[in-house]
Amino acid sequence: DAARPLSLILQPEAKILRDVTVRGRAADADGREQVSLIQLDPRTAKVLPSPFGDFNAILKTLPGVVSNNELTSTYNVRGGNYEENLLYVNGFEVYRPFLVTQAQQEGLSFVNPDLVQRVDFSTGGWQPRYGDKLSSVLDIQYKEPAAFAASGTASLVGGAAHVEARSANSRVSYLAGVRYKNAKYVFNALNQNQGQYNPTFYDAQAYVNVGLGNKDDLQKTSLGILGVLAHNDYRFAPVSGQVTFSTSTNQFTRLNVYYDGRERMQYDTYQSGLSLKHNFHPGLQIELLGSALLTREFEFRDVEAAYTFAEINRDPTSPDYNQTVRQRDIGSSFSHARNDLTARVFTAELRGRWNPGGDPLGAHALRWGVKTGREIIHDQLDEYSFADSADYVPDARRTRLAADLSLESQRTQGYVQHTWQVDSLKTLTYGLRGHYWSVNQQFVLSPRIQFAARSRRHPERSWKLAAGLYAQPPFYRELRNMAGQLNPELRAQKSLHFVVGRQVELQLMNRPFRLNTEAYYKYLTDVIPYEVDNVRLRYSATNQATAYAAGLETRLSGEFVKGVESWLSLSLLTTQEKGDTTATYDATTGQRTGYETLGYIRRPQDQRLTASIFFQDHLPTNPSVRGYVNLVFGTGLPFSPPGLPQFRGGAGSTPTYQRVDIGFSKVVSLRTTTKPHLYSLESLWLGLEILNILGANNVAGYSYLQDVNGRTYGVPSYLSQRVVNARVIARF
Template identity: 40%
Template sequence: MKTAKPLLTGLLLLISLSIFAQTAVLRGVILGENNLPIENVNITASTGEGATTNKNGFYKIRIPSETEVTLTFSHVSHKRVEQKFNLKNGSELEYNPVLKVSVVQIAEVVITPETKIENSDVTTIPAQVLRRIKGAQPGVENILKTLPGVNISNELSTQYSVRGGNFDENLVYVNEIEVYRPFLIRSGNQEGLSFVNTDMVANVDFSAGGFQARYGDKLSSVLDITYKKPSKFGVSADLSLLGGSVAVETASTDGKFSSISGIRYRDNSLVLNSLETNGNVEPVFADAQTYLTYRFSDKFHLNFLGNISLNQYNFQPENRQTNFGTVDEPVALLVFYEGQEQTEYQTYFGAFKANYFLNDKTTLKLIGSAYHATEQEYFDILAQYRLGEVNTNIGDENLGEVEFSEGIGSQFTRARNDLDALIFNLEHRGDYNMDDDSNLEWSVKYTREDIRDRLVESEVIDSAGFSIRPPGLTGPNFQPDVPFNGPLTAFQNIRAFNEVQINRLQAFVQYKKTTQIGEHEAYYNIGVRAHNWSVNGSGIEGNNQTVISPRAQFAIKPNWDKDMLFRIAGGLYYQPPFYRELRDSSGVVQPNVKAQKSFHVVLGNEYSFKLWDRPFKLVTEAYYKGLSDVNPYTLENVRIRYRANNSAKAYAYGLDLRLNGEFVPGTESWFSFGYLKTEENINNRGYISRPTDQRLKFGVLFQDYVPNMPDLKMYLNLVYNTGLPGGSPSYADPYDFQFRLRDYRRADLGISYEIVNPEKTYTSNWKKPFRSLSLGIEIYNMFNNQNAITNTWVRDVNSQRQFAIPNFLTPRVFNVRLSARL
């Protein structure tokens, strides 16, 4: 296979138009412990701004936007409070701290944000929650899985599905720059680090559907990440048995330059060695990221985002025993392996973003990025299996071992897969902020995708001395009673070499306005996207297609005694095919694949209230998706194989509920519930469940601390998902097999002690350099539930039965973590 041209991270200088002035507004009321307002509280910002509360305790301060600013609230008779903020251009946030006389503040202070009506369709995840609650999944996905509508049933993977969509239907942005995932990964074991470095995050916004035209062309969700722009020097570090990370923040004294850089290393041996398959495993994942900002003047800012990721997964399996069946008739699968698997992928990503502030109303932006990925997947695995009865005699020295074999067979799998992807983007964005609380935003973007791919895979299955032929072959086959004299044929054999170029031209324009309808506050957003793409390549006839995607959102906040908000969002959403969606199950590229289309409507309600004198919010959303030109696919672990045609139609509908608030003073927790039903009709054969039809979902993120020892904290991360319809053989006709996997149940517990609390002052010399220092333990899968990601199908020659043997995920695992910040 040819190697793609080297990655060009050369300068892509840019200019861009943007929304508001370079400031944001913070307002609120400051109360004492007796719930009375405090006058003459001094509010000072680390960037020099200041304000004072009036006799009613109210204050208002304007601070720089897109910058991390530390605000200090001080009063002669009350304990000082410090809090960090990083607000978007033109945004407003209500922050109401409570100043206490002598009691130590719990956590980082209670924040009571009042969601602006135009952002009501977005879920915001506090950055401190991401950093405090790590979990088995190394990234923001560990928190996403507790949200309604988001389904993750594999703790080894950072892939997630949203409201019936698959892993390829989610957009991810970092500071308005689109980022990409690897292509070849087929198993969660092979995955390393999420692109998003939580040590560098300032803000996380997530939309599960009905999102605005300003976001790209995908069918399911948007994850919008904002990285920090530090205002002073800082260092943070995290070390655990699964790896470690270090992040460094810098800022010049004149405020013109700031940077944040992070290095991460992860070794999943602790979790992978707990799986049923024994062997030598070497999973090494590492990356380095940086985000730089230089303010040449008040009008021109230049930003750079860079990432290098190196990932290797080497595995030499030795044996596996899986016990299943019933208590009365236990059965075991015993497998002996020969061979090894080597998976490696490297990604290099660089992006420049230039902001030109034409005036207080207009900002122009130019974003240029380059992404280069080289991936290889090599393996030769011979698996010889025995299927038999298990010794159940208590006290016998052979208890639990296979005594009588009902079936003996072998399977040989081989792959030599290589992929080289080079993607360039150049985008102009602009914002114009009008005087009447309205805003106009637009963009034009060009993308060039150059993919070079070699796909070579084969599988041979032998059971009791005869070769199992592919199910699609015609002709009689009476094995083993009558010998088969035809040529031996591999059960699966795929060979394809593809060189594909895809050119895309995208544009959008959207208008939004906040207004009054009588005494009620209202907001609407109307936008439209256009996407043109062409597919070309070696041996491929060029094809050119265009789609138009109108979208709209409307929200109203009635002037009622109860704090209620109602909203509706929807539109026509398209997903033009990426390379993986163009490649069919035989590896051949089908350039005429159309964009999948979805009519999407979301009805939402937000009810904010107080309970126990603390803030709570209940968010309810009902949604419906009507999909056409659907590209059917099979899903095995995290690998997606498309049919590369538009032979199906589908639908999805459901209900999502989320209650969040201060169940414990000073901490934020939430409870989620989701109901989903999604089905598809392939070639008019009737509706069946889609691979992501996960009917019920419950998620809990709960934080607590010991009242008499507030530095001792805990978190509990609970997820329950009903089983996916992924329990059938990968080669099976989905209309013949609709078996579901077992329900997914998982509980992760973390307990930590803050040796150095940022809210306290210490006299000990060794503690003074630290802003925070904590030590903790984590218990993953606390109740040791046996969750499964797929089934292995083994044939019993004597009875001609096929057994579904679950491929279990990780059992209970203990981890130790040390976190520090200077």
Template identity: 40%
Template sequence: MNNNRVIFVFLFLCISCISFAQNAHVKGVILDNQKRPVVDVNISSLGNITQSDSNGFFEIDVPANKKTSLIFTHISLKMMSLTVSLKPNEIFVFNPVMSNSEEQMGEVFVSSRNKKRVQGITTIDAATIKKIPGANAGIENILKTLPGVNSNNELSTQYAVRGGNYDENLVYVNEVEVYRPFLIRSGQQEGLSFTNTDLVQNVDFSAGGFQAKFGDKLSSVLDITYRKPTQFGASLEASLLGGSMSVDAVSKNKKWSAVTGVRYRNNSLLVNSQDTETNYTPTFADIQTNINYDISKKWQISFLGNISENKYLYQPLTRETKFGTIDQPMALAVYYEGQERDKYDTYFGALKTTYKVSPTLTLKLIGSLFHTTEQEHFDILAQYRLGNVGEEQDASQVDFTRGIGSQLSHARNDLDALIANAEIKGFKEWLNDSQLEFGLKYTRESIRDRVAEWEMIDSAGFSINPPIVILPKNNEPYQPYTGPLLPYQDVRATNYNTINRFSGYAQYNKKSEIGSNQVWYNIGARFQSWNVLGAAVDGKNQIVFSPRAQFAIKPDWDKDMVFRLSGGLYYQPPFYRELRDLEGVVNPNVKAQQSVQVVLGNDYNFKMWNRPFKWVTEIYYKSLSDVNVYSIDNVRIRYVANNNAKAYAQGLDFRLNGEFVPGTESWISFGYLKTEENYADKGYIARPTDQRLKFAMLFQDYMPNIPSVKLYLNLVYNTGLPGGAPAYSDPYLYQNRLNDYRRVDIGFAKVFVDSSTKVAKANWLKNFKELSVGLEIFNLFNNQNAITNTWVRDVYSKNQYAIPNYMTSRVFNIKLNARL
């Protein structure tokens, strides 16, 4: 923990705090009717006055979170006014054209979401993220309520988007790509997401057809910005699942600012609600900091750091699961010996410097380092009894025993990964409402990995042979078995690999008009070159080129509509996990998976009940080639590590969001998806992420007579995923699906203080900006949702029984939130 102390000491040396107003920024270039820059335009707002320079450029601070008017005046041009409403530290680019014939006096309401709207980006309010209940609350909890985003595991922060898997999603924090541990196989091992919601300012999400400036993944982009504090503040959250604390700090000269958060989580409350009785002592904790230093108005430096230590000790004792039908109820009773000891330590640091070369040119240099050391060690013996049971009996009291057996699982898996990145990015603005963005990046990934795991299974005293090895026929007990005794599964490999990557992008954005219709263009391309070096064999150098484009049009209609068309050729060069096959051996020549994507969307803003609403529709199609086939067990993905398949994904997403209740944002989502793959020309079958139907609702409300009592609802319904088949089975022979996933989480909060509360000076509550106490009920209707099946064999009847592995049942949680 010496690194923790260094960060704490460095942070508190920078904390000499004063309070001042939160601001946003408006900047741009002022033109005349001939598109020439205008010098000496006076721009005023609430007593703050500035002038445009010789290039027509201006920049002015305005108060955040309120409607503010800016007045533009010039000695030879007519006055114009602009009304903005921006978030803290938000930068809005406005390039007005001033006229010499008429004043532009009408109110122009500006929001940065307009830009995100034409890009097909969903913006999620940071306050909503904090309020909505969930077993694993946070940004990912909210994403699972969006159309096209699916997850059947409330203990996990992983999610699948439009037919992709967990490894196909990009996550950025402050423009820095972040990573997750490699060896996680169960949602209850994850503990904490990288993203600390206490530090978040902006959250943008794109489910497909995204721009070239975002990296080389196939499915989605989650782009998160941590806030740059403008005044001292602190927050605290405590619940039965853990707690968090954050501090905002600003120096007296306003050059230094820092936001730091500490988190702790314990999933015992959730895990103890499952069928398996355990001794469970996890420790999930981390510390994050985002430090900013303004060297000058043109030059800023920031540091993002994270230290995470996750220790997972799991000792199962017994399991009792009822299943079957009403006519033939059955039960499985399991008795365990042994334990699992896992540890995941990650260290992450990123340094970013931003320099404004000129009013229209900005350059950024970003360097980051990610280091993870992981161990997965377990020895667990499970002895089971399977049989018929009466409706009123517990699982350990069976009327007739159908099968008995045991399973011994062993693993000694260790991994050490070091990933270094160096990147330069640029942003150039032109006078005709156009911009050029470009970047170049080098990545070095050093992986040291040892895989050693096996599993022995017997049924009624007879060892079960591995399903993927051809052995002599076993006619026991009538004839002696002469074949070898082999473990049911046996994976052993040692890999030392280094991957070097060079990537870059360039894209051009332009806003224009076609007649009286507004249009936006974005054209860009990415490239990546990489090679895999190893102790045994080196891979060949590979390169891919990814052109992408977006087009949006806002017709000159009475109805406020925007139509979007986006897509391109997307590649996903293999990361380490995709290089490792089912035997744990690295194939250095795995090719990048390729996807041709087309997304057609429509946004319709309207008013209902005199309140704002938005209806979003998107249709998408993906044609995939060089597909690397995989299987999913809980959250563990195992690849075949070849490119011998093709696939497709197609679907339709709807989302209605707005103020169903005045002053609060809620939404309803619906999605349809079909994704199939064709491996080795055997024909098309459902992919592991073939989530056909999805319905979700996020709803916020308050009691009319007691407005300080709030209600938050999180509802998700997903049809069943493929994945109910035995491990190592041929997916062309077994296409079973799990049952539908249904879950409702609800939260109630008594708000003592918030931004709308007036507190007397003598009241002790005046010290708080926010204070609330809440009750959360997870899985309100106690639905039994299964993540996988356990397959139990009966050697006498030759039958295999699928016993569902249920997720968490109904759980109550109490939560306290406070902010100074």
């Protein structure tokens, strides 16, 4: 009977279903589709053991990133130098100082780790929306806080404080931070040069976001305001120094130096930025950005040095072990500088994103942008130095570098790129970027393409490919040669990138891990050769060389200890260039006869093998007690006396760089209320760090001194020794 009711009784039964993996992406966070891209947790930078708690220290643990000097925030990527790296904070490009010659003179790096929300770091093959450099992109997004929070940090090497909050109507959020760097404590561990260090480094940053939309959609239109002030003043009055180094097998020389004079390096930076963003609808966003930079730098130095060379007894069985056997030679040197540089940079940019169909997570995304900028630089140079080993002082005017240089220029840039989500497993991004500079009147095009695909059968595996022609139009530093002259005809350096990578997500010890492996090749043309002196780059200001860089990198990251991420990185690299020139001399008269073009030689950043480990651990019964290890190892870098690139690496390399920093911390929870405010102390983070625990004698570079016989010695400049640091972080 069709009208008769039918009653069914279902019995419950439990079944174990197969694992289901759900993957998603935000409209502006397409990290999976980008080759050579690493996304970092900014909180790690606060616990990583390092001399100054610098944010960039975390980058030095990544594959392809090299820095053989813990005192500097600079880093080199895949055979390039630090001036080939791009840095963006909230879409604004950040510039580094011009006149810094030593790592000790550097102040605080731009990025304040207390303010960071997101970190994207690319070591090659990046998208067209990023600018025109050859080595890397660091893209930082500062926080837009949803509630009140604050912190204060104090340590033996400095301090910091920050505050963040949102207004009661949620329309305005603000973020502010101040930092102070007490470098004197670490500098006193530089046994090679003793004296009176008196550095003053501090900065202040603030970011405000104002929602201008209606109550239902405050961020439909928004205004972002970024302000930065940095003051860096390095003062040093050297007194004495001593260094023992090897001149041949089983022969050691000790250099004793006595100084008179002082040096000062000061640079003040002021940067501001405005960002006006409007969402016309979910698929169309337009943003207008404007920024201004003012930096004033000056270098003052008058330092006289008297030095002696002595032979050392290195027989450990002798009662005079490590004592002077014979005083051999004496000499003196003098260094003078009065350098003053002022730079102003103004930019305006219009950028947009359009998703056809109005869905920001749709299959297609089109990005474009146009940027114009004006640069005004005034540089006054007055410096000279000489070494005297025969009681003779040359005419200073013959060695003086004196110039009064000015440069005004206009840059225009633009890009367009299309990202196509072919399906749930494959993504293609391609586009074009253009750059015109008024000084050399050169227009360069930069086509770039990326492709990423996951295996349908094994979705935990993916392949990434990228290729592109990248260009770096010169900035002021590349234009100025070693004689203090500008070359306005200098062309953009170009680099053809090929990158292939494989990513595997795997389970080890029942915990998630990720293994990334990449191989790359870069062919460079119109290369501008340069020499490295500590952290100072001295360019030839001519496009006279070609070069290549090739390498293989791998990184394993995951929960080696449950609940905390650690990683290990390994990199292989070779990079060489040809086209450098060197002077030739008559063997009989010693007179210079001309110049010779060299074949392939090692580039200054040709570090063949680097390895790094960042490891975190905690007590199983008390996760608030943790330990940290930061290990960095790198083979030696090639070096040569100034003006003699043919000897770069021929007579050997610098010693291997090896450094281990360890740290321990304890978190003490103190919160007594659920509503945070300035007087509500949430927790205390108590930390103890032992930096360079192995006491390794790492070398930053070499200075060259002559004895009375005309023999030149490459005297190593050693870095910091073992230092203990204590830190306290109070969070509100």
